[in-house]
Amino acid sequence: MVDIMVAAGYETECTQVFLVARRNALDTTLMSLGYEKASIDDVVKMAWEGLETEIGAWIKAFRHTVNVGLSAEHDLCARVFAGSNAVLGRDIFADLARSAMLQMLNFTEAVAMTKRAAEKLFKVLDMYEAIRDGAPVVDAYLSSYENPEKGGGDGIRSISGTEALADLKSELASVRARLGESAAAIFCDLESSIRADAGKQPVPGGAVHPLTRYLMNYLKYVCEYKNTLEQVFREHHRPDTDDSPGHEGESSNPFALQLMEVMELLHGNLEAKSKLYKDLALSSIFLMNNGRYMLQKIRGSPEINAVVGEAWARKRSTDLRQYHKNYQRETWGRVLNVLRDDGGITVKGHVSKPVLKERFKQFNAAMDEIQRTQGAWVVSDEQLQSELRVSIASVIVPAYRSFLGRFAQHFTAGRQTEKYIKLSGEDLENIIEELFEGNTASMTRRRN
Template sequence: MDSRSQAPYKSSSFSQATTRDDTARTREVDRNFSLGALRDKRDHHPPHHHHSREHHAIISEEDEQADQDAEATAGHGDGGAGEDRGDPDLAALSAEVDAFVAGQDNAVTVTEATLDKFASAVELLVARSEGSSDHKWASDGDPPALLAAIARIAALASALGKSPEAGGGKHTAAVHRVTGVLHRAMAFLEDEFHELLDDPYANHKASAGGEHEPDRCVLPGAAAPASSSETKEAALPYPPETVDRLRAMADAMIAAGYATECTQMFLVARRNAFDAALQGLGYEKSNIDDVVKMTWESLEAEVVTWTKAFRHAINVGLSTEHDLCTRVFAGAHAAVGRGIFADLARCVMLHMLSFTEAVAMTKRAAEKLFKVLDMYEAVRDASPVIEAFLSAADDEPSSALTELKSELASVRSRLSESAAAIFHELEGSIRADAGKQPVPGGAVHPLTRYVMNYLKYACEYNATLEQVFREHHRRGSHGDGGDGNPFSAQLMEVMELLHGNLEAKSRLYKDPSLSNIFLMNNGRYMLQKIRGSAEINAMLGEAWARKQSTNLRQYHKNYQRETWSRVLSMLRDDGVITVKGHVQKPVLKERFKQFNAAMDEIHRTQGAWVVSDEQLQSELRVSIAAVVVPAYRSFLGRFSQHLSAGRQTEKYVKLSAEDVETIIDELFDGNATSMVRRRT
């Protein structure tokens, strides 16, 4: 067999290879045949033989030799019709074929010669198109001539399969000939369909004078955000003329019984394009084992990428693919398009959703909460989109989309459970933080900073966490949680745990004054964080804030009582003045000595204590000075003259009222400085 006849046919029922004589004859036929109302004006021009693909070639000789062959065989017409030296009219042949296809019930027949000539003409159209890209899809407003011819021979093959004449062996050779041409046409159409899906601008670039446009066979928005002003047409991954060609090809393939091949090619091409778009966003497929083994730093970055890619897929990708399927598979084949879209959506989404399962399987830790919530929100927001696609279907709901909807609900439940469990990890970490070493200087404890910053960030997800805990309560034995916000209740529980933990830590200090400074520092930090966040303030409520303020005032009073009550007792008149009004100098001297020593001790110890909140630090200093400085100034004014001037005064009266005020102003700044060193 001549190698030129070995086209990629799909079955063994093809005709024998077209001979050189057949070639000459079909070339001659092609110069004059017409497809009637569907004919392409460009069929009047000689075919561009230099474009033909080698493995599909029918016309393989030089034009001069082919013309000689045509002259030599012009008298050898098909089926013994050698006397007819005029060129047959394809319009007439098409009319006979159409009449045969349409009139089978009325016993309309067709001759074997007509079948053979028509098959040869269609085969020639296919052969001419196999190497050409300029004119084969031209339509001038009508379906392209090539597709019209393919559709007609497909209908003819179907009709012959039902015809008693063909079944009786009368036209066996012609039937094989028609079937063979149909398979060749379908193989060619499959190649074209696949090429157009992979490179939608192939024909456009060939006719655009070499100007290159980037391949758009990807989801819009993968490289850059789509403009809100873009139309639906601009959002499609193919230009409108390519969509029209794809639709015409799909119609022809499905009508010829090649629906499976057509849908598989379309689904694979669009799945590859979808994956490429996700890769453009940085998303790479990974298996569960790889995810579970990742460090949290690496996994956190993967979650960010996944969330971005998943939202793109739901909000842009699926809508684009749905629109494309609707346009390519329209009319009688709309159900085919809906099936392709449903399979594509399920395939892509289920694989992406497997990532969430892997994340949920990793070790739970409080810092993972927010990324889990990001995934939860993305999955939650995807459900209405899938529901809308299900509702838009005119026929029975797609099992693929129904399965996807069910999986989304399942994944949402697992993420909700994981988020609730992670939040409970925070409570566990507070209970477990029972360190025996107090924080130096009574400063804000690291646990307080961590928990308050954590809660502040968590409250930015307050609506989502409310949903999470409602679902968590429904799954458990807590009912639906009533009308209250279950997350708010959970937040209050965390705050109570933290408060109890800090109370226990305050008892680690041996100095009661420092215990109160510690409680003031931490309580003030908590209150400032709450006041500084509208979300957490709203969640805890004003009553909680008032209670915290009351606690702070009590800590303040406790501190002043523990530290300064003893100092103020040294400045009272009791014991210094006798009943008769005389000043007892020994007692007076001892009072000055005690006061000096007390101030030096306070300055040395409490100067090293830390009050990082400037407002609290100022409030403490002002409140202390308001009590101590006037009392000392009064005591000094009443009794300093009772000491002998000179060395005796310098020995006992070491501080002026201004010195005392300075000492107070140097408290709580984290620097331990002795009063003696300060005065030297």
């Protein structure tokens, strides 16, 4: 049929009918994969939930077109337009490939034009990867057109086909660049969002801040795209990061530098938020909770750990130990001072009963205050909770038992003993075991 139409002078009509038929066939295939054409205005106005679904369908359709559709259409054109019509067939395929894929790339351009938002990063990267992975397929077709002997042609160079595929290659590169710029900008916007999070309301109980949870989980997911983001940032990183100090040799990796910048900003943000607590001990609990959460997320993800590096993790571990010491000093250092015989209780071998009574009063008041204030404090990480309790008990309980052993007999048994010795060693252990659960009710009952 093709031979007859071309011979009769109907080459244009033949190619137009064939192109329309194959475009319709490709459109039908794309629709069966869930992808439907949408105008740029429609895409830009679309709510993210709906657009996210559309992007998923686009990726599926685009990958199918590149990996299956183009090959099938190429083979069909070669069979239908064979022999003396081979050059015409190659031109038709090139035109078909260009028109089909440019129509899909319009959708990508529209997505890149939508308002930037952190949650869009991953779909933008998915689209970037699809286009990046599809480019070599187009390059291979273009190469075979420019060098017919590689493509098994008849040696005649198809100029229009080459131009069509070259145009498609250029468009793919342009759209990929747009998506790369968008992805890099979205990730860099995290800096602004952290700086903007300057809430003046402290998190109750010194618990993990919502910003910490959100960012660390976000970064964990981001690092699953580590290789792609490194490529994106090499192509689209900001010039002002060129001379930034590196982390463990990461100065040549702009993505790693940007991620470390985000981590440092989060750390600084949390340090600022810790000052919202009037109680220095609670401030230390807050920093411990958030620092531990960050560290656990890093250690639990090989991808983010590879980017952050061991040196940063060790530095945060050192910070955690310092926060722990600060808490111990603020809360329990004062209690230990009450239990020390610094020369005020025993004078020339004799126990000063008024001083001893005052010390027991101070100890009881301190424990009452700790239960009252710290009963609502939270340490959600079980290992950290256990470490804190053990470290407290290992210092305070022996000191209190020793104090009781030395001085309890100086009170008259009965009412006087009950008045000043409110807690046994076991009671003290139980109080410590109930700390950091955020459960004021049980501690209130014990106090009553």
